[in-house]
Amino acid sequence: MLRFLPKEERIQITKIYNDRRIFVCVAGLALIALIALVELVPAYVLSRAKIDTIVGGNGTSTPGALLVQTARDVEILKKVTSVPSPIPFQKRLLAVKRNDIEINSFSWKIDGGAEQIQISGTAGHRESLVAFVKNLQKDGAFSGIDLPVSFLVKEKDIDFSLSGTYTQK
Numbered sequence: 226m227l228r229f230l231p232k233e234e235r236i237q238i239t240k241i242y243n244d245r246r247i248f249v250c251v252a253g254l255a256l257i258a259l260i261a262l263v264e265l266v267p268a269y270v271l272s273r274a275k276i277d278t279i280v281g282g283n284g285t286s287t288p289g290a291l292l293v294q295t296a297r298d299v300e301i302l303k304k305v306t307s308v309p310s311p312i313p314f315q316k317r318l319l320a321v322k323r324n325d326i327e328i329n330s331f332s333w334k335i336d337g338g339a340e341q342i343q344i345s346g347t348a349g350h351r352e353s354l355v356a357f358v359k360n361l362q363k364d365g366a367f368s369g370i371d372l373p374v375s376f377l378v379k380e381k382d383i384d385f386s387l388s389g390t391y392t393q394k
Contacts (some may be wrong), residue, residue, distance in 0.1 A: 314340065317364060321360040323360075324355065326354070327346050327348075330340065330344075330345045331343065331345070340393070341388070342389055344388075347385070349382065350381055354372070354383055366391055367391055368389060369389040
C-alpha cells in the first residue's frame with residue numbers, strides 16, 4: 226500500500242514510523258533501567274549495611290578480629306549440631322568380636338549422658354563366649370558387662386544377651 230502513495234508522503238510516513246520505532250525502543254530501555262534500579266538499589270543498600278556491620282562501621286576492624294569471631298561462631302555451631310553416633314561403638318564391638326560369635330542385634334541408648342548398650346547373639350562354643358566377654362571387659366570403652374552363669378549351661382550354640390555401658394574415647 227505504501228508504494229501507491231506519492232514519494233513525499235511515503236518519505237514522511239517512513240520518517241514518522243521510524244521515529245515511533247525509536248521512541249518505543251528508548252521507552253523500553255528506560256523501563257528496563259527503571260525496573261533494574263527499583264530491584265537492585267535495596268539489595269545494594271542492604272549489602273552495604275551488612276558490610277558496615279561486619280567491618281565495624283568505620284573500617285577499624287582487622288582481618289584477625291573477623292577470623293576470631295568466625296572461629297567463635299563455628300565452635301557454637303559445632304556444639305549445637307554435635308549428635309552422638311553409634312558408629313564408634315560398632316567399630317569397637319567388631320574389633321573385639323571373635324569369629325564364632327554371631328551378633329544378632331544390639332541396642333545403643335543415651336541415658337543421662339551414659340551410653341547404655343545391649344548385645345544379643347549366638348556363640349559357637351562356651352569358651353568363645355567367655356573370651357568375648359573378657360575382651361569386652363579388657364577394652365576400656367566397655368564397662369559393667371557381666372556374663373550370667375545361665376548362659377554357660379549349654380556347651381554349643383549358646384544364645385546370649387549382654388548389657389553394659391559404653392564410653393567413647
